[in-house]
Amino acid sequence: MKILVVVDVVILVALIVILMTLKGGYEEQARRTANEQESAYLEKNTQVLVEQWRSVDQYSMAWKLVYSMLSGAKTEAAFKSNLAAIEGDKDARFKQISHLYTGAGINDAVQNGIYQKAGLAEGTILLKNEKGNKEVACGKNCVVKFSFAKGKLKNVDYSALVQYNLANTLKIEKPGEYHFE
Amino acid sequence: MNLKNISIALTVLVFGVIAMLFMQKGNYVNQAKEHYEATTAKSFKGNSMVLELVNNAIDMNKQTWAIACGALQTVKNSQDMARLEAKFFPATKGSNSIANKTRRFEASSANVIVSTFGKVEEDKKTGVKSLADLQSVDVSVLLGNFAAATADSDDAEEEGEE
Numbered sequence: 001m002k003i004l005v006v007v008d009v010v011i012l013v014a015l016i017v018i019l020m021t022l023k024g025g026y027e028e029q030a031r032r033t034a035n036e037q038e039s040a041y042l043e044k045n046t047q048v049l050v051e052q053w054r055s056v057d058q059y060s061m062a063w064k065l066v067y068s069m070l071s072g073a074k075t076e077a078a079f080k081s082n083l084a085a086i087e088g089d090k091d092a093r094f095k096q097i098s099h100l101y102t103g104a105g106i107n108d109a110v111q112n113g114i115y116q117k118a119g120l121a122e123g124t125i126l127l128k129n130e131k132g133n134k135e136v137a138c139g140k141n142c143v144v145k146f147s148f149a150k151g152k153l154k155n156v157d158y159s160a161l162v163q164y165n166l167a168n169t170l171k172i173e174k175p176g177e178y179h180f181e
Numbered sequence: 182m183n184l185k186n187i188s189i190a191l192t193v194l195v196f197g198v199i200a201m202l203f204m205q206k207g208n209y210v211n212q213a214k215e216h217y218e219a220t221t222a223k224s225f226k227g228n229s230m231v232l233e234l235v236n237n238a239i240d241m242n243k244q245t246w247a248i249a250c251g252a253l254q255t256v257k258n259s260q261d262m263a264r265l266e267a268k269f270f271p272a273t274k275g276s277n278s279i280a281n282k283t284r285r286f287e288a289s290s291a292n293v294i295v296s297t298f299g300k301v302e303e304d305k306k307t308g309v310k311s312l313a314d315l316q317s318v319d320v321s322v323l324l325g326n327f328a329a330a331t332a333d334s335d336d337a338e339e340e341g342e343e
Binding site: 004005008009012015016019020022023026027029030031033034037038041042045046048049052056059063064066067070071092095096098099100101102103104105106110114158161162164165166167170171172174175178180 | 184187188191192194195198199201202205206209210212213214216217218220221222224225228229231232233234235236237238239240241242243244246247249250253254289290291292317318320323324325326
């Protein structure tokens with residue numbers, strides 16, 4: 001009979017130990033899942049701002065290109081050299097983006113935080129380069145069209161730039177519910 | 182009898198620990214949820230604000246660029262320029278500097294263009310002077326180079342139109 005009691009006590013003590021371990025496990029799990037879900041959400045938001053920053057870079061380069069084509073030599077050769085000069089001048093690109101952000105009231109620390117992750121837009125903004133017809137990216141869902149005849153600029157269609165609106169394409173989503181898994 | 186009592190007491194204890202465990206679990210989940218909600222709400226608010234502020238800034242910036250580029254294509258004199266400005270910014274007017282033969286349009290401190298003209302013209306009837314023969318449009322402020330375009334704004338400015 002006594003043995004039975006001893007066994008009983010041992011089992012119960014073991015059970016208590018298991019339950020206490022489980023408790024620690026829950027605590028750790030709650031903290032970890034919250035952190036994971038927070039980082040996933042924060043990362044998603046950062047990506048939107050990164051995309052916005054790169055879009056503003058393309059947007060800014062496109063305006064500069066349109067301006068340089070309208071104010072300087074209106075030839076296909078000038079288009080090529082203007083584009084190369086604009087894309088190649090990374091300091092000027094950063095300056096132009098930063099100027100727009102500063103004007104928007106975004107401080108340097110926030111700007112630098114985005115820039116650290118986003119850098120500048122990758123690749124070239126030249127989307128289509130056929131003889132006489134060139135298309136240039138001016139941000140997300142935005143294209144400027146240049147047409148040339150016999151090497152001379154015939155027309156620039158930059159209406160997409162004038163109507164440019166990122167509000168329709170980029171959005172910060174509301175956070176989802178926290179899940180304890 | 183004694184054994185029975187001990188057994189009952191131990192069983193009660195186990196149930197007590199199980200109940201405590203679930204309570205603690207609920208507690209941890211609530212704490213985690215609170216932390217998650219506070220962190221994500223802050224991120225939502227901050228990032229939405231950045232997104233919106235930049236989008237609003239683009240709105241004004243693109244219109245200022247549109248004036249600069251439109252001017253290069255269509256504008257001949259300061260009256261044309263005034264009409265173009267009014268098309269995009271009905272409430273903001275540029276100002277001529279007859280002495281410098283320039284016209285400065287400032288939608289905001291970050292959105293400024295300065296156009297340079299070749300000639301000063303005078304209306305014979307009214308004596309009002311205006312600028313003609315557009316030479317160039319300075320967009321250095323839009324490019325982030327502040328110094329260039331602010332230098333010539335301290336002159337006495339005269340309104341050339343109306």
